[in-house]
Amino acid sequence: MKSIREIAKLSGVSTATVSRYVNKTGTVSQEKAKSIQAVIDKYGYVPNEHVKAIFTGRTKDIGLIVQNVTNPFFSELVDGIMKVSTKAGHTIIVCNAMGDEQKELEYYQSMQKKRVSGLIVVNTCNPGIYKANTIPLTSVDRRIENSNFIKVENELGISQFLNTYNARTFKKPLFIEATNYNQSSIERKKGAETYFALANIRLDEAKVDDQNTQVSEVVIDNLIDNDLIICWNDLVAHKVIAGLTKRGIKVPEDISVIGYDNIQINNFFAYELSTIDQDISQIAKVAVQTLLETIATNNINDIVIKQKLIAGNTYKHKK
Amino acid sequence: MKSIREIAKLSGVSTATVSRYVNKTGTVSQEKAKSIQAVIDKYGYVPNEHVKAIFTGRTKDIGLIVQNVTNPFFSELVDGIMKVSTKAGHTIIVCNAMGDEQKELEYYQSMQKKRVSGLIVVNTCNPGIYKANTIPLTSVDRRIENSNFIKVENELGISQFLNTYNARTFKKPLFIEATNYNQSSIERKKGAETYFALANIRLDEAKVDDQNTQVSEVVIDNLIDNDLIICWNDLVAHKVIAGLTKRGIKVPEDISVIGYDNIQINNFFAYELSTIDQDISQIAKVAVQTLLETIATNNINDIVIKQKLIAGNTYKHKK
Numbered sequence: 001m002k003s004i005r006e007i008a009k010l011s012g013v014s015t016a017t018v019s020r021y022v023n024k025t026g027t028v029s030q031e032k033a034k035s036i037q038a039v040i041d042k043y044g045y046v047p048n049e050h051v052k053a054i055f056t057g058r059t060k061d062i063g064l065i066v067q068n069v070t071n072p073f074f075s076e077l078v079d080g081i082m083k084v085s086t087k088a089g090h091t092i093i094v095c096n097a098m099g100d101e102q103k104e105l106e107y108y109q110s111m112q113k114k115r116v117s118g119l120i121v122v123n124t125c126n127p128g129i130y131k132a133n134t135i136p137l138t139s140v141d142r143r144i145e146n147s148n149f150i151k152v153e154n155e156l157g158i159s160q161f162l163n164t165y166n167a168r169t170f171k172k173p174l175f176i177e178a179t180n181y182n183q184s185s186i187e188r189k190k191g192a193e194t195y196f197a198l199a200n201i202r203l204d205e206a207k208v209d210d211q212n213t214q215v216s217e218v219v220i221d222n223l224i225d226n227d228l229i230i231c232w233n234d235l236v237a238h239k240v241i242a243g244l245t246k247r248g249i250k251v252p253e254d255i256s257v258i259g260y261d262n263i264q265i266n267n268f269f270a271y272e273l274s275t276i277d278q279d280i281s282q283i284a285k286v287a288v289q290t291l292l293e294t295i296a297t298n299n300i301n302d303i304v305i306k307q308k309l310i311a312g313n314t315y316k317h318k319k
Numbered sequence: 320m321k322s323i324r325e326i327a328k329l330s331g332v333s334t335a336t337v338s339r340y341v342n343k344t345g346t347v348s349q350e351k352a353k354s355i356q357a358v359i360d361k362y363g364y365v366p367n368e369h370v371k372a373i374f375t376g377r378t379k380d381i382g383l384i385v386q387n388v389t390n391p392f393f394s395e396l397v398d399g400i401m402k403v404s405t406k407a408g409h410t411i412i413v414c415n416a417m418g419d420e421q422k423e424l425e426y427y428q429s430m431q432k433k434r435v436s437g438l439i440v441v442n443t444c445n446p447g448i449y450k451a452n453t454i455p456l457t458s459v460d461r462r463i464e465n466s467n468f469i470k471v472e473n474e475l476g477i478s479q480f481l482n483t484y485n486a487r488t489f490k491k492p493l494f495i496e497a498t499n500y501n502q503s504s505i506e507r508k509k510g511a512e513t514y515f516a517l518a519n520i521r522l523d524e525a526k527v528d529d530q531n532t533q534v535s536e537v538v539i540d541n542l543i544d545n546d547l548i549i550c551w552n553d554l555v556a557h558k559v560i561a562g563l564t565k566r567g568i569k570v571p572e573d574i575s576v577i578g579y580d581n582i583q584i585n586n587f588f589a590y591e592l593s594t595i596d597q598d599i600s601q602i603a604k605v606a607v608q609t610l611l612e613t614i615a616t617n618n619i620n621d622i623v624i625k626q627k628l629i630a631g632n633t634y635k636h637k638k
Contacts, residue, residue, distance in 0.1 A: 044451065049432040050369035050378075059369075069401070070583060075394040082388070082415050091429060094413045096401050110410060113368040132363065238587040245589035264389060265584060268557040270564035 002043045010039045022047050053115055062291065063111035065095045065104060065121045072263040073233065073280065074122065077140075080284025081120060088292060090117070099180055101125040111135070118291045121147075123183060136294035138287050142183040148290040149302045150283060154184050154260075157276040157307045158191030158230065161258065164309055165274075167195065169318035170256070173228040174204035176215070176236055185232040188260055192230050208236055215239040220247070227255055227318070234259035234266060234275055241271070241314060252316040262310055274312030279305055321362045329358045341366050372434055381610065382430035384414045384423060384440045391582040392552065392599065393441065396459075399603025400439060407611060409436070418499055420444040430454070437610045442502060455613035457606050461502040467609040468621045469602060473503050473579075476595040476626040477510030477549065480577065483628060484593075486514065488637035489575070492547040493523035495534070495555055504551040507579055511549050527555055534558040539566070546574055546637070553578035553585060553594055560590070560633060571635040581629055593631030598624055 004022075008015040013032050020026035021036050022045070028036070039045075053059045062085055066074045082092050093116065095107035104125050111119060116135065123141040124130070130137060130144045138148035167173065175192045178185035196203045204226060208215050215236060220243035223229055231237040237259030241251050251257050251271070259266075262277035283305055290301050323341075327334040332351050339345035340355050341364070347355070358364075372378045381404055385393045401411050412435065414426035423444050430438060435454060442460040443449070449456060449463045457467040486492065494511045497504035515522045523545060527534050534555060539562035542548055550556040556578030560570050570576050570590070578585075581596035602624055609620050 046428065046431040048373065048434060050372040050434060053369040054367065054373065068398075069388075069394050070391070070398045072389070072391070072394075072584075075389050075391075078413075079387075079389045079415060082413075091412065091433075093410065094397075094401075096398060109365065112365040114410075115367060115369060235587060242587060242589040265391075265587075268554060268561060269588070270561040 002039075002045050004045070004048075007036065007039050007043070007045050010043070011036045023052070058117050059115055060089060061091050061093055061114060061116045062288075063093050063095060063107070063114070063116040063119045065097055065107055065111075065119065065124070067097055067099045067123050067125070069094065069096045071235065072265045073261050073278070076264060076280045077122060077284055080281045081288055084285050084288040088288065090288075097125065099125060101129070105129050108133075118295050120287050120291060125181065136291060136298075138291040138294070140283060140287055146300065148287075148294060148300050150286055150290070151302065151304050152184070152278055152283070153304060153307055154187035155191035155194070157260065157309075158188050159195045160307075161274075161276055161309050162192065162195040162230075165311070165315060166317040167228065168199040168201060170201070170228040171318075172204065172226045173201065173230065174206060174223055174226040175230045175232070176206045176208055176219075176223075176240070177232050179207045179209045182232070184260075188230075188232050215243060217243065220244065224249060224255070228315075229255060229257045231257065231259050234261045234263050234273060237273055237275070237314070238265075238269065241273075251314050256315040256317075258315055262308075271314055272312040273310070274315035275310045277308040277310055279307065321358075321364050323364070323367070326355065326358050326362070326364050329362070330355045342371070377436045378434055379408060380410050380412055380433060380435045381607075382412050382414060382426070382433070382435040382438045384416055384426055384430075384438065384443070386416055386418045386442050386444070388413065388415045390554070391584045392580050392597070395583060395599045396441060396603055399600045400607055403604050403607040407607065409607075416444065418444060418501075420448070424448050427452075437614050439606050439610060444500065455610055455617075457610040457613070459602060459606055465619065467606075467613060467619050469605055469609070470621065470623045471503070471597055471602070472623060472626055473506035474510035474513070476579065476628075477507050478514045479626075480593075480595055480628050481511065481514040481549075484630070484634060485636040486547065487518040487520065489520070489547040490637075491523065491545045492520065492549065493525060493542055493545040494549045494551070495525045495527055495538070495542075495559070496551050498526045498528045501551070503579075507549075507551050534562060536562065539563065543568060543574070547634075548574060548576045550576065550578050553580045553582050553592060556592055556594070556633070557588065560592075570633050575634040575636075577634055581627075590633055591631040592629070593634035594629045596627040596629055598626065 004015050004018050008018045018036055021028045021033055068074050085092055097104035108129055118136040121139045127144045140150045143149045175189050177189045193203055206219050229240050237257050241257050244251055259273050259275040262275050266273045286303050293299055323334050323337050327337045337355055340347045340352055388394055404411055416423035427448055437455040440458045446463045459469045462468045494508050496508045512522055525538050548559050556576050560576050563570055578592050578594040581594050585592050605622050613619055
């Protein structure tokens, strides 16, 4: 592939003329256009995006910082965000911070060096990372100052499910939360706590690592005396159901299990998981839309995403 | 944030001096260094990576073209490639071509404009897209000319499984392949065909879309007369097992089911899927290593990844 200088020399015109022609930024005589195109057809030439980035001071790139791409919730969200932003002519640069604050900071700095036109940050480890940020930003799940904020009604989602399906008929409910800091897990737990406190029922607790989502055999052994297991996400719920099934315990006849997210992978199980649908494709769409608006107008917005209860067949209230 | 010109003006030095200082490309007097750093501390400055990209003619970016990030096989591979390349100081730009040749071509052109230092292409829709390619490239699953090639022994994997676990005891085996062009699916099917042809047993066929991996109820209804279902990947196997379970058919007592990949999500099911382990983290590691070698030395390599049989408990040969 030839450089713009070589193309100019071979066409017998100036580099400025080649630039006007390939970037469509000005008029070029028909004769010159023809000779430039002939050279490009023969030797090949692809414009260098970095030149444009320097003169315009910006790119069409959007940095997307997430915590764990192997978690289906994040990979579905990444997929959705890519689809919407590609349509709008933007490239997504995915940064997988893996719940590590230092890594997230390094990715943020790397995005600054790349002069991305915007950032989408999902479930940040620490909003303080973006304290002095001047890049248009949309934050999902956890508020970052001076940025768009997409809130998922985690607390309300859980308490609505419990209230709608009469969870006060259970005697020994338990909530499994994430070990490391996770805003969604905290809010979902709060929803369950509030509901059961009002019903005067004690809520037991267990914890699992939110990066690998492994639920150890010890955790399973410790929850077989409970009658309702509320899991902070769907993957944990599947792991609990697998553990109970291996022990000959029936779901929901013996123990009811609830998840959260309604990830696509739920379709691959023989049971229909009782869960709360996050509308991941809607989050993706709104994340890109709000960001593009901020890029264009500097306006910022707060958006709340509505959720949907999925009754499923892993939950059955007591008589 | 200030530009390099503003930093230079405020420090009372030339932009060339600021550049030498921040990029560590030459010596700067202690006095000047001190005054530049004071200005940066006060106003903030992040070097513009695009300037470096133009002068050096390359970036530290690697373009990663895959077909479907919501498929756990791809998301695990993306995760592995990100981990290895981040350690080597490279940024990964993920392109989700979704099995669409036109989209893959557009992504390739976009990576050229970005002057990425290398490309990793997983399961390309059409190797012809890269016919005139001059960027260092590693291809996984399907060969691209003048590039590193990481081959997974799909055909051997299936035939070894069938041979090791005595599949000639089945009377009515069936293979479920991908509808659209998919090199892995084709090779895996060939492995099963070869094995059963030698045993003089007819192999039935069914097809599923490899983008959404939905196995319709009609497909399930049509395979309940078979005694062994070999699925081109694990997700299809899970869907088949869910469908059979809902119909009261026992796996493996009534029908045996085999998958392929050994994705992490398999840990979330109550059964242990019988499958062939692709060693996804090894593929990721070798993909990055071979690419970095090509970038440094122009050498290209062919690498074969060894697989491992997972006996599991969804397969049981007949007496």
